[in-house]
Amino acid sequence: MRVVANIGPAEDKDGGQLKAYIDQLKQEVRDLGKLDGVISPSIYDTAQLLRFEPPANPDDVEKLVDWLLRQQQPDGGWGGEEGSDSLPRHVPTLAAVLALHEKAPESRKAQAQAAVSRGIGFLRWTAKVWRRDSAGSLPDDIPVAAELTLPLLLSDKTTQRLLKMLPRRSRRLRALLKPVRRLLGRSRGPFKMPQRPLVSQRNFNAVHALGARRKRLITGMLYMASRSSEGRAPMHTWEAWDKKAGLSFWLARSLMPWPIGLGARAMSLGLWPAKLGLWPVKMGLWLYLKKRGPMPGVEGMDAMDVMDGSGGIGHSPVATAVWLRALRELKNRKLLWRLLDKQRFQRLEQSATDFLERSSKATLTSIPGAVPTVWPINRFEQTWALFGLYVMGLLKEGPVMEAARPQLDELRQVLNKNKGLGMSDHFVCDGDITATTVSLMVDTGRSHPLDRVILDRFMRGQHFITYDYELQPSVTTTAHATLAFALVGRDTSHLVGLLLGWQDPEGYWRGDKWHKSWLYTTAQVMIALAWAEKKRLLRADGQDALRRGLKALLDAQHPGGGWGFTRVSTLAETAYAVQALYALKDLPLFDTVKETVGKEDIKTALRRAARWMTAQEAHEADLRRASGEKYSIHKEKYWIGKELYCPYRVDRVFELSALVALQSDPELRSTP
CATH class of the missing domain: 1.50.10 (Glycosyltransferase)
Known part of the structure; x- marks a missing residue:
């Protein structure tokens, strides 16, 4: 993944702001796994x-x-x-x-x-x-x-x-009673017609x-x-x-x-x-x-x-x-x-x-009995937050990597011990978290010969599963498996074929069973395909899917510069889109002038996103100070459990890592 240039204190007028983002990000990374994960109440x-x-x-x-x-x-x-x-x-x-x-x-x-x-x-x-x-x-x-x-x-x-x-x-009770009711009259108690339901079971x-x-x-x-x-x-x-x-x-x-x-x-x-x-x-x-x-x-x-x-x-x-x-x-x-x-x-x-x-x-509500939909989630929290840093190029050097190093070392030990990773050390290993952790290990120089064997554990025919006996495959799990296979040097053609088949005519990837927002699903697939392209594993149909996905993503940017799968832009969803654009912006595929969209279009979209995210972060910081809460009191819930939920630290690290990368990138600080 591309390394962000100098993420130390910037020398421009926004240097103090960038340093504040970095300090917040380092603290969130150090806190990963505490309380066995923090999560919104269900x-x-x-x-x-x-x-x-x-x-x-x-x-x-x-x-x-x-x-x-x-x-x-x-x-x-x-x-x-x-x-x-x-x-x-x-x-x-x-x-x-x-x-x-x-x-x-x-x-x-x-x-x-x-x-x-x-x-x-x-x-x-x-x-x-x-x-x-x-x-x-x-x-x-x-x-x-x-x-x-x-x-x-x-x-x-x-x-x-x-x-x-x-x-x-x-x-059929109503139908069976109709002739009896007609014969005996409406007032006969034992044969009184049931009241019409407010909600029909047929639904x-x-x-x-x-x-x-x-x-x-x-x-x-x-x-x-x-x-x-x-x-x-x-x-x-x-x-x-x-x-x-x-x-x-x-x-x-x-x-x-x-x-x-x-x-x-x-x-x-x-x-x-x-x-x-x-x-x-x-x-x-x-x-x-x-x-x-x-x-x-x-x-x-x-x-x-x-x-x-x-x-x-x-x-x-x-x-x-x-x-x-x-x-x-x-x-x-x-x-x-x-x-x-x-x-x-x-x-x-x-x-x-x-x-x-x-x-x-773990819900941070201070209300006894207010509980989350799933817990503990400490390994999920660690893996996904670090993945947000990885995608934005923040796990190569600098102060953020210093904070992340103990977390990465701990994940490597658990991965070797359990031959996989689950949401916690007490839950069965799943393919999604395992594949994402393998990608982190390989990219940060912690690869192990076991990694290839560990991935095979979750292959079922041509599909890469999250859990045994699941009713349908997951788009994002398949994307994370594609990324892991590409990084360890495995053939990804069968997984890429599945991803291409799930792309809709508009260019998006939707309908994942672990996340409600199409922006997250689309971003994860595009990140995986981008890495397959870097490893020269992508054929012409895969490159065409990337082009259509990029165009759809740019067209979906709101006038203010943010993204959201509704009409309202959110920090988290804008961070998802920024992750995808970062994965694409250095690909040679988008160098040529023949492309419908190219690198300059990506950079322009990222500059607009940087301005919107900076303003929105300042607004939400005021709300947090006013409410006394560490995380925004109206945090969006897009992750799918028994109901929609928000893993606070994961989304917060996604947001801060996008802000740090955008403000520290010299190509994006200049006016287009």
């Missing part, structure tokens, strides 16, 4: 925690209710700005409606019920976005596990009562079908996951599992006596349908107890021991809260309670409680 997780594991202090409950009320948008929804795409907003909106309806204290009842009414109105008028025709499918950029969490919330009895929804299996046929497919995959993974102590993707959605499937998973833990494990495995593999009951598991328990008697304290006999090394369930606060409630209710199940080690039970309970408290601190 409406869905916080609302569900309020329902299932509320704070013991009534004042904290009131603070959570007030926080949920403040997050509601003027259109009645939660989880995004008014007028934004409503598809990722239904899960947080439904969760908030249920929490406010069930848990609002008397002092907030009237305000909460008004908010609930507006939320129901939002759901009523936007539910059709989930409707697809018989040949259609849901987009790839729906929230993580929406196919499980949305049906879970829709099936709640309170939801069906509030929305006047018929159960899915009773859709959600596609998401229910996708959820059924996901549950089949989870069922096939249960026994495999039970053999590992690290967090895995299925565990991240533990709260949405079928209860019987969840119980069979608990009982399939490693070291279970064979009668119990055999029955649980029969259920997890689908050999015994869950709807017929838990008889295989119960018979296994009966056989074991008859032969051995009660065995409290036997290692591995804890039916609830699905906790990973973070102290939570699947790095999910809501899954941990629901699990904690189930753990406490386990005392009422006498047969299972006889098998539990009582001291271990207390340790598990305390560990889950501590996990929720620590995850709440």
Whole structure:
């Protein structure tokens, strides 16, 4: 990657400003990984925690209710700005409606019920976005596990009562009752027609079908996951599992006596349908107890021991809260309670409680019970923030590299130890973070012979996966794999072919499952293709895709100089675009005068971006000082989890690294 010339204190009139940016950037880099990552609070997780594991202090409950009320948008929804795409907003909106309806204290009842009414109105008028025709499918950029969490919330009895929804299996009830009603009259009580629903279940046929497919995959993974102590993707959605499937998973833990494990495995593999009951598991328990008697304290006999090394369930606060409630209710199940080690039970309970408290601190809200959508994320935070420095050429020399060196050394050690990298040391390694870390290691002189082998771990045919059993590949994961393959000298033709096929006619790359903004997706692909071009691995069709992508990116720049996938420019999205332009501006491909867009067009766009970003950063700095918050109080949430979220340090490093590079580049400081 191109090295930015002299990023020490500048001698021009903006030298003091540049030095301030560098100092802020160095501090953010040093802080990477602290608190195991900092991240915006999640409406869905916080609302569900309020329902299932509320704070013991009534004042904290009131603070959570007030926080949920403040997050509601003027259109009645939660989880995004008014007028934004409503598809990722239904899960947080439904969760908030249920929490406010069930848990609002008397002092907030009237305000909460008004908010609930507006939320129901939002759901009523936007539910059709989930409707697809018989040949259609849901987009790839729906929230993580929406196919499980949305049906879970829709099936709640309170939801069906509030929305006047018929159960899915009773859709034909109205049609069946029509002739009876006509025969007996409208006033006959037992045959009274159900009230017309405010929201029809037909809107959600596609998401229910996708959820059924996901549950089949989870069922096939249960026994495999039970053999590992690290967090895995299925565990991240533990709260949405079928209860019987969840119980069979608990009982399939490693070291279970064979009668119990055999029955649980029969259920997890689908050999015994869950709807017929838990008889295989119960018979296994009966056989074991008859032969051995009660065995409290036997290692591995804890039916609830699905906790990973973070102290939570699947790095999910809501899954941990629901699990904690189930753990406490386990005392009422006498047969299972006889098998539990009582001291271990207390340790598990305390560990889950501590996990929720620590995850709440990571949101920086100072509100007990306000939790993020995923946590811990320290390795993700380190890798992605350093990748922002790498793309802007700040990992070669200078004071920023001095701050980043310990972080890079630590990632190298973990990569070698685990043969990959996940969002934390306690979560399964994923292809996206691993490929990006390999790129960082190679470019900073920390390459290792293992790197080529590590990348092969995530190849499935022609695809590079993020996690096993995923339903669709990721555009950005494929882009990061392309970059890593190019840097280690591997053939990238199959991956480049996939990227070219995903480019739309306008020149953009959209619809990634890990990020909502097309600017991020497009930038990551263009960075990868630019490196493939530098390594002379790109053919004519790939070069043409770069040209079209560059033209689309330049055309999308707003008149003020910023970028945003809505009409409003944002610092983070402008930084994404600047990263892509930096990767392209030194390519010989854009030297010739025959090109539709060339280097001068790129430099002009970067100069405009520099002016806009400088002014916007000054404005947001004033907002931060006024609010006393370290990060902007209205920070955009474009990263996709169970709902949209913002990893504060990652986006902040992206913004500051773009500002530092733009202001320290002598070619861009001159007037065009």
